[in-house]
Amino acid sequence: MQSDSSMQTTSHTNTALSQVQDQGQVWQACRQPSLPGSVISSGFSELDQQLPAGGWQAGQLCEIYHQGLGSGEISLVLPALAELSQQPRWILWIAPPALPYAPALTLAGVNLKHILVVHPKSYQEAVWCMEEGLRSGHCSAVLGWLAEWHKPHIRRLQVAANDSRSHCWLWPQTGFDASGSPAALRLGVQRLSASQLQVQCFKRRGSWPGNPFNIDLTQSAS
Amino acid sequence: MKQLWLYLYYPDLYLHGLNIPPYRAVALIQSATQLVVQCNAKARQAGVKPEMSVATAASLCPSLHCLPFDPVQQQQLLEQKALWAYRFAAQICLDPPQGMWLEVGSMLQLFGGLEMLWRQIQQAAPPQWPLQLAVAPAAQAARLLAINQLGQPSTDTDGLRQRLHNLSLAQLQLEPALQLKLQRIGAKRLADLIKLPLTGLASRYGMALVDYLERIQGHRRQPMQWFEPPLQFQQETLFIEEVEHRNGLLFPLRPMLASLCGLLQQRQLATRSLTLQLRHRELPDTEWQLGFARHEHREQELLALLRYRLGQFSLPAPVTALRLSVDQFQPRQPDCQNDWSSILGSQQVPTDHSLLNRLQARLQHQQLFYLDVCGDPRPELAGSLLSIHQNRSPTPARRGLQRPLWLLHTPVPCQQPARDSLISLQPERICSGWWDNQPIRRDYYLSQQQGQLLWLFRDASQHWFIHGLFG
Numbered sequence: 001m002q003s004d005s006s007m008q009t010t011s012h013t014n015t016a017l018s019q020v021q022d023q024g025q026v027w028q029a030c031r032q033p034s035l036p037g038s039v040i041s042s043g044f045s046e047l048d049q050q051l052p053a054g055g056w057q058a059g060q061l062c063e064i065y066h067q068g069l070g071s072g073e074i075s076l077v078l079p080a081l082a083e084l085s086q087q088p089r090w091i092l093w094i095a096p097p098a099l100p101y102a103p104a105l106t107l108a109g110v111n112l113k114h115i116l117v118v119h120p121k122s123y124q125e126a127v128w129c130m131e132e133g134l135r136s137g138h139c140s141a142v143l144g145w146l147a148e149w150h151k152p153h154i155r156r157l158q159v160a161a162n163d164s165r166s167h168c169w170l171w172p173q174t175g176f177d178a179s180g181s182p183a184a185l186r187l188g189v190q191r192l193s194a195s196q197l198q199v200q201c202f203k204r205r206g207s208w209p210g211n212p213f214n215i216d217l218t219q220s221a222s
Numbered sequence: 223m224k225q226l227w228l229y230l231y232y233p234d235l236y237l238h239g240l241n242i243p244p245y246r247a248v249a250l251i252q253s254a255t256q257l258v259v260q261c262n263a264k265a266r267q268a269g270v271k272p273e274m275s276v277a278t279a280a281s282l283c284p285s286l287h288c289l290p291f292d293p294v295q296q297q298q299l300l301e302q303k304a305l306w307a308y309r310f311a312a313q314i315c316l317d318p319p320q321g322m323w324l325e326v327g328s329m330l331q332l333f334g335g336l337e338m339l340w341r342q343i344q345q346a347a348p349p350q351w352p353l354q355l356a357v358a359p360a361a362q363a364a365r366l367l368a369i370n371q372l373g374q375p376s377t378d379t380d381g382l383r384q385r386l387h388n389l390s391l392a393q394l395q396l397e398p399a400l401q402l403k404l405q406r407i408g409a410k411r412l413a414d415l416i417k418l419p420l421t422g423l424a425s426r427y428g429m430a431l432v433d434y435l436e437r438i439q440g441h442r443r444q445p446m447q448w449f450e451p452p453l454q455f456q457q458e459t460l461f462i463e464e465v466e467h468r469n470g471l472l473f474p475l476r477p478m479l480a481s482l483c484g485l486l487q488q489r490q491l492a493t494r495s496l497t498l499q500l501r502h503r504e505l506p507d508t509e510w511q512l513g514f515a516r517h518e519h520r521e522q523e524l525l526a527l528l529r530y531r532l533g534q535f536s537l538p539a540p541v542t543a544l545r546l547s548v549d550q551f552q553p554r555q556p557d558c559q560n561d562w563s564s565i566l567g568s569q570q571v572p573t574d575h576s577l578l579n580r581l582q583a584r585l586q587h588q589q590l591f592y593l594d595v596c597g598d599p600r601p602e603l604a605g606s607l608l609s610i611h612q613n614r615s616p617t618p619a620r621r622g623l624q625r626p627l628w629l630l631h632t633p634v635p636c637q638q639p640a641r642d643s644l645i646s647l648q649p650e651r652i653c654s655g656w657w658d659n660q661p662i663r664r665d666y667y668l669s670q671q672q673g674q675l676l677w678l679f680r681d682a683s684q685h686w687f688i689h690g691l692f693g
Contacts, residue, residue, distance in 0.1 A: 070674035070691030074627045090577055097628070101690060102595035102605030104625035113614070117591040117607060118581060129581060138577040191673045194645045194692075 043079025060184035061158040082109035089140040134160035141167040155182035226327035229364035231354040236296040250291040340375035360440030387413035456547040464540035483521040491551040492517035501543040515582040516575035530583035599654040626677040626690030633687035
């Protein structure tokens with residue numbers, strides 16, 4: 001009898017809560033307001049499901065951690081790059097660790113016309129370039145490979161990305177800092193096979209970190 | 223359309239261009255006659271006046287700082303002002319030494335009336351130079367009203383006539399001898415002169431006076447020679463106190479950039495390089511060439527670029543004068559606005575180059591690249607970095623075999639991979655380059671090793687190399 005009444009109370013509370021929710025009086029972190037056109041699909045349905053906005057959201061700095069080059073770290077964003085490169089705005093590649101190979105990019109449908117590669121001489125210069133690119137508002141995406149990782153700098157980049165509504169991906173060349181990051185999104189990627197990647201979401205806004213999941217690279221090519 | 227003349231009068235034009243601190247008494251001396259030409263407020267307080275001899279001035283104000291007056295520099299300053307004024311009128315006539323006429327009758331509709339135009343000019347005028355404005359249908363009338371600070375933003379005929387007729391003889395800018403003669407016949411104001419019969423005036427004082435009076439009243443037209451800005455830009459700012467830090471140059475650069483942009487706007491041009499010449503007291507002049515990656519014409523952008531570039535230089539010695547010059551101009555490329563991209567579609571709108579300029583201003587141009595792709599079958603030649611100063615080939619259609627996203631600049635030797643790490647046992651054979659003595663003969667394999675997907679090849683001598691990574 002006792003338990004029955006408590007059940008009733010709970011269900012009653014739930015209806016009241018959902019009523020308030022329906023009226024839009026409660027803000028929930030998982031329902032991020034997104035401007036139209038600011039979210040683009042990552043090209044992988046599994047990844048889209050895991051990303052809070054259902055795709056890459058503009059104005060969010062995303063850190064992608066990986067072990068060495070060739071673990072599929074670029075493939076993750078390649079479909080999005082192909083889409084962004086059709087806009088008449090720059091895509092900045094700042095301090096890439098090797099030559100971004102143009103034939104592979106064109107094969108993925110990336111328009112090379114708007115790609116600008118920058119080789120800064122120092123970490124400070126690289127951070128300056130990233131921030132300048134983000135703040136200018138003339139970049140659809142800024143891609144960076146920073147040799148060092150400092151929280152205040154990451155925070156600046158996150159703010160700059162947010163202000164300009166640009167996409168920003170960062171491949172830190174340092175180890176994963178478990179004490180947290182101001183970046184809105186932190187992903188880890190590992191290669192399982194030639195066409196299979198394992199991705200784990202360490203941080204995302206409005207939701208808990210997720211379990212590792214697999215994505216199929218051949219999916220985006222089709 | 224009815225002509226309407228706006229006169230801009232810059233009292234003590236040369237003096238105000240010297241950036242004199244207000245606590246200092248300064249007089250400009252004509253070197254030939256040793257007379258004071260212009261003096262600042264501090265000197266006036268001590269009793270110094272124009273037309274005074276140097277000795278008198280110096281005895282009145284012992285701390286007086288005397289500088290030579292340079293009429294050529296003043297004329298250049300006036301031309302700078304005319305360049306600046308081009309944003310308000312298409313037809314400008316210089317009236318040396320310190321004024322100019324602007325034809326504004328045809329501009330009123332654009333600026334939303336005389337009062338709006340008046341206010342805009344006053345707001346845009348650099349505060350360093352005090353400016354006196356007057357407007358009248360007759361050019362000479364506008365000039366006299368401006369010099370005597372009687373200008374009002376109205377074209378009311380009666381008020382205008384009254385203000386003119388009340389001008390005293392001393393305010394009419396006549397020759398001193400002629401002014402004295404007219405005083406002797408009892409004339410005090412312009413109204414007295416106008417009442418006199420013209421034939422009598424002409425026979426006693428010459429046709430020039432009659433002509434002048436007719437022009438003041440607008441019965442006769444003032445001949446005008448339009449000012450044509452030269453297609454070469456050069457401006458100089460003198461510093462009375464030496465500038466010791468490079469950031470101190472930015473402030474005087476700002477008005478110079480503004481008039482440069484006025485010229486660029488008027489001719490619809492843009493520029494790719496600025497030259498800054500710094501004069502020092504003892505060392506030879508320093509010249510800084512500032513080149514940009516792309517043409518630019520916007521004032522804010524140029525200022526930002528200068529700020530970045532100045533950060534890379536250091537001053538060899540304090541600077542006494544700064545000259546900004548531009549001698550190469552390019553036709554302007556169509557403006558690009560982000561707002562248009564959604565309307566026109568992505569193809570028609572060029573990418574904004576201000577970012578490129580800014581990056582280049584801060585970095586060296588060897589640090590900025592495009593990606594280039596060409597049809598060579600050899601992997602190291604098929605894709606490369608291209609300096610931003612070179613022309614790019616158009617992006618080819620998407621086709622071809624699987625390629626790695628990262629290519630190593632030089633292939634790295636490695637051990638023969640284990641057989642089970644190879645993704646496919648059928649290699650891609652590239653055998654090419656016989657035409658330019660760099661032939662290659664390689665079998666390319668994909669191999670997965672420790673979570674990395676590698677692009678390996680085996681050359682003719684059975685050595686293995688890593689050439690790329692599938693990022």
